[in-house]
Amino acid sequence: MDKKMILDDGLLEQFLLGELDADENLQIEQLLVSDAELKAHYSHLEQDFERLGLDNAITPPDFVKAQLLKKITDNIKQTKEVTLESNRNSNWFLGIAASIALLLFAGSAWMYNQLNSFKQKLEIVENEKLELDNKINTLNKQLNNELALLTTITHPDTEQYILKGNTLMPEGKVISYVNHETKSVIVNTERLPELDEAHDYQMWADVEGEMINMGVISKGSILAVMSYIEHAESLNITIEPLGGSDHPTVERLVTNVYLN
Amino acid sequence: MQNENALIQQLQNKEERALSFLYDKYAGAIYSVILKMTRDEGIAQNLLQDTFMSVWEKANSYDNSKGRFYTWIFRIARNKTLNFLRKNDPLIQTDDFSVYDSKEATISKDADFLELNGAITSLEAHHKQAIELVYFKGLTHKEAHQEMDVPLGTFKSYVRQALKQLRTAYTKSISVVLLIFNVL
Numbered sequence: 311m312d313k314k315m316i317l318d319d320g321l322l323e324q325f326l327l328g329e330l331d332a333d334e335n336l337q338i339e340q341l342l343v344s345d346a347e348l349k350a351h352y353s354h355l356e357q358d359f360e361r362l363g364l365d366n367a368i369t370p371p372d373f374v375k376a377q378l379l380k381k382i383t384d385n386i387k388q389t390k391e392v393t394l395e396s397n398r399n400s401n402w403f404l405g406i407a408a409s410i411a412l413l414l415f416a417g418s419a420w421m422y423n424q425l426n427s428f429k430q431k432l433e434i435v436e437n438e439k440l441e442l443d444n445k446i447n448t449l450n451k452q453l454n455n456e457l458a459l460l461t462t463i464t465h466p467d468t469e470q471y472i473l474k475g476n477t478l479m480p481e482g483k484v485i486s487y488v489n490h491e492t493k494s495v496i497v498n499t500e501r502l503p504e505l506d507e508a509h510d511y512q513m514w515a516d517v518e519g520e521m522i523n524m525g526v527i528s529k530g531s532i533l534a535v536m537s538y539i540e541h542a543e544s545l546n547i548t549i550e551p552l553g554g555s556d557h558p559t560v561e562r563l564v565t566n567v568y569l570n
Numbered sequence: 571m572q573n574e575n576a577l578i579q580q581l582q583n584k585e586e587r588a589l590s591f592l593y594d595k596y597a598g599a600i601y602s603v604i605l606k607m608t609r610d611e612g613i614a615q616n617l618l619q620d621t622f623m624s625v626w627e628k629a630n631s632y633d634n635s636k637g638r639f640y641t642w643i644f645r646i647a648r649n650k651t652l653n654f655l656r657k658n659d660p661l662i663q664t665d666d667f668s669v670y671d672s673k674e675a676t677i678s679k680d681a682d683f684l685e686l687n688g689a690i691t692s693l694e695a696h697h698k699q700a701i702e703l704v705y706f707k708g709l710t711h712k713e714a715h716q717e718m719d720v721p722l723g724t725f726k727s728y729v730r731q732a733l734k735q736l737r738t739a740y741t742k743s744i745s746v747v748l749l750i751f752n753v754l
Contacts, residue, residue, distance in 0.1 A: 318726075320711065320726040320729055320730060323704070323711075323729055324710070326637075327644075327645075327704055328648055329710045342636075353638075356638045356641050357638075357740075358733060358736050358737055359640075359641070359644070359705065360640040361688075361689075362688065362689075362690060362705065362736065363600070363644065363705075364598070364599045365688025365689065366599065366686055366687050366688060366690070367598030367599045367601070367602050368598055368601050368605060368683055369598050369601070370601040370614075370618055371615065374615045374618055374619050375590070375594075375597065377619055378622050379589075381623065382586055
């Protein structure tokens with residue numbers, strides 16, 4: 311397709327009128343870009359055809375323009391409505407999203423409550439464990455004490471003395487275990503009659519005529535550890551006011567035994 | 571031209587005001603072409619509206635480096651009208667152009683819209699008819715030469731000669747206008 315052929319065949323006229331097929335159109339378009347003379351010729355053709363059209367113009371009725379502009383305005387409105395509609399859709403999606411968020415929040419709150427409840431239960435369990443630990447410790451201590459007492463009692467060097475009750479305590483009896491090697495004294499109070507709340511039994515050692523305090527016999531336990539006193543000649547038990555006394559109330563001596 | 575480029579730019583930015591101005595400028599010429607092709611004012615008015623709706627919707631596909639805005643609208647209008655005629659008149663699909671003759675016979679003599687004006691009226695009859703067939707009746711060169719019953723080459727020569735005479739006439743009229751301006 312050369313310039314002469316285009317001009318002779320009237321291809322520019324046909325191109326202008328829209329008669330050519332897509333391939334031919336493309337070729338002409340490319341030639342118009344590259345060939346200034348052809349382009350100038352085409353521009354004249356366009357001007358002439360436009361002038362021809364304008365010379366023969368027939369004014370259309372006004373309503374055509376009015377309808378056209380109304381249609382365009384309606385289309386713009388519809389577009390806006392569609393946009394709004396899509397906004398509504400997005401609101402709908404937002405609603406779903408909000409519901410999901412609410413559910414998640416409710417779920418989280420429920421889980422938080424559960425967590426707190428578990429924490430409280432865990433705290434209770436921990437406290438109970440602590441209590442049990444304490445009890446075990448106490449029991450262990452008691453056991454250790456008992457074992458220590460048993461060790462003392464069963465020690466080969468331990469001597470056993472039985473303090474029988476006198477007339478103030480005819481049915482009472484205390485068994486004491488004295489070990490001069492380990493310097494320990496243990497008494498079995500199982501057969502001591504129970505005292506009122508205002509009094510305690512107190513034990514004394516007689517050293518060269520002087521009564522030395524060996525301690526108050528504790529209530530509630532069968533075996534009681536007493537203070538070991540050197541050179542004791544006898545063991546004595548008196549009834550004293552609650553908490554014990556500095557000096558024995560001799561009138562209330564309930565039992566005694568001489569040591570070997 | 572500068573103003574028209576600005577208007578086209580505004581049209582491409584979807585400003586209704588620009589469409590209104592461009593409609594005022596070109597609707598008459600386009601309506602005339604559609605009316606001469608369809609020979610029915612109601613149909614032509616619908617097609618004119620349809621054409622300018624496409625101008626509004628497809629404004630961004632117009633490229634001023636490829637041609638004038640009027641040429642672009644003219645092609646849209648021509649295609650729409652031909653599509654309408656093909657769809658609604660099976661006789662045209664069979665290339666039987668006698669339909670025009672039969673229709674012309676029924677159209678009132680008062681149908682002023684078929685009259686041509688301006689420089690084209692001063693052309694010789696066969697030159698005038700050649701332009702009328704391809705420009706105002708939407709026929710292709712191949713259809714038109716059959717319609718005029720002359721060889722295709724001869725028909726192309728008619729078109730070329732007619733356009734040459736039109737160019738001379740338009741150049742003269744511009745010269746006259748320039749002369750009047752100079753005298754004034």
